[in-house]
Amino acid sequence: MLAVVEDAGGSDSLPTSVSLQLPAGLAVVGTGDAAAALPALTPRDRASVSWEVQDGTEGRYPTRLTYRDATGQTAHPQRAVGEDRGAAAQGLA
Secondary structure, X not given: OEEEEEOOOOOOOOOEEEEEEOOOOEEEOOOOOOEEEEOOOOOOXXXXXXXXXXXXXXXXXXXXXXXXXOOXXXXXXXXXXXXXXXXXXXXXO
16 A cells, blocks of 8 residues: 655654554554554655565455644544555555
8 A cells, every 4th residue: 555645735844653553354564563653744745665465365444544743633634545456455445
C-alpha cells in the first residue's frame, strides 16, 4: 500500500506522522510497524511511504490513514488517494 502526501497549502507543513490502520485479516509484513514519519514539506512538495500488506483471503478491506503533526494534533488532509500494489494487496483499492 502506498500513501503519497502533498503540501497543497500555501505555507510549509510541519513534520507529520502517518499511521495505517488495518482491519482484521490484514497485517503489515516485515517489521509490522504501521507508522512512519514524514518530513516538513514546502508547498507542492510530496513525500511517500509504503507498506507491504498481507491478506488472508481475497476481498475488499477498508483501510484508514491517520495523520498527526509535530504537535501531536490530528492533521486533516484535503485529499487522500489509495493505491494497492502486488498480489498481497488484492482487494485494497
